[in-house]
Amino acid sequence: MSLTYDDGLDSQLEYAVPALDRLGWKATFFLTEENMEKQVDRWRAVAREGHEIGDHTLHHHCRLAGYSTKRFVREEIAPTERFLNAYFGVRRRTFAYPCGTIELGAGGQREGEERYIDALRPVFTAARAADGDPNDPRLVGRQRYQLQAIAPTYDRDDPQLAIDYLRKALGWGRWAILIFHDVVPTRLGDGDTSVTSHDRILGWIAQTPLWCAPMGEVFSHLTGSVQ
Numbered sequence: 001m002s003l004t005y006d007d008g009l010d011s012q013l014e015y016a017v018p019a020l021d022r023l024g025w026k027a028t029f030f031l032t033e034e035n036m037e038k039q040v041d042r043w044r045a046v047a048r049e050g051h052e053i054g055d056h057t058l059h060h061h062c063r064l065a066g067y068s069t070k071r072f073v074r075e076e077i078a079p080t081e082r083f084l085n086a087y088f089g090v091r092r093r094t095f096a097y098p099c100g101t102i103e104l105g106a107g108g109q110r111e112g113e114e115r116y117i118d119a120l121r122p123v124f125t126a127a128r129a130a131d132g133d134p135n136d137p138r139l140v141g142r143q144r145y146q147l148q149a150i151a152p153t154y155d156r157d158d159p160q161l162a163i164d165y166l167r168k169a170l171g172w173g174r175w176a177i178l179i180f181h182d183v184v185p186t187r188l189g190d191g192d193t194s195v196t197s198h199d200r201i202l203g204w205i206a207q208t209p210l211w212c213a214p215m216g217e218v219f220s221h222l223t224g225s226v227q
């Protein structure tokens with residue numbers, strides 16, 4: 001299973017990274033340049049510890065109907081990659097779709113998804129979508145640009161949804177990817193995970209025979225590709 005944290009939020013540096021460090025686990029942090037540029041030294045320290053840094057676009061736009069593949073690459077992917085390459089080293093990274101939007105440009109759903117994947121394929125090893133069942137390891141190579149995940153505490157700050165999802169993944173022999181945003185002492189709104197819930201989810205994982213590793217590492221392991 002993989003723990004992923006989106007948007008490069010300060011609360012992740014304050015609460016999520018120390019919780020992971022206590023367990024000795026590595027996770028994936030999908031950064032947007034806007035949020036983390038003031039904290040770049042702290043994020044570099046996180047990367048040096050062995051956590052994975054992924055790309056979450058420059059502006060985190062949720063509505064993408066106005067984009068062509070070329071324009072999206074030029075405005076959202078290329079500048080973020082230049083920034084991440086400068087601070088975290090040149091490499092092929094993983095990507096997370098902002099807002100879980102997987103269609104790019106106007107037209108039908110299928111064309112939109114293909115257009116987005118065309119933008120991602122030359123740059124990234126894999127991409128994480130949202131709202132789907134845990135990933136079948138045999139299909140991960142083919143579905144590398146639409147890996148499924150859930151944000152279990154987004155609507156409700158309750159660890160049970162994450163635990164149920166991980167149980168399902170264990171039962172099915174699948175790869176579960178969890179998404180978190182702010183991890184804070186007190187939940188203030190949608191998307192926040194309380195430190196208590198976060199600790200309970202991590203505690204449950206610690207007692208379960210699960211391999212917890214960053215998304216790129218699990219992807220490489222399952223597909224035999226070099227990271």
Ligand SMILES: [Zn+2]
Pocket residue numbers: 006007056060097098099
């Ligand atoms: Zn996001």
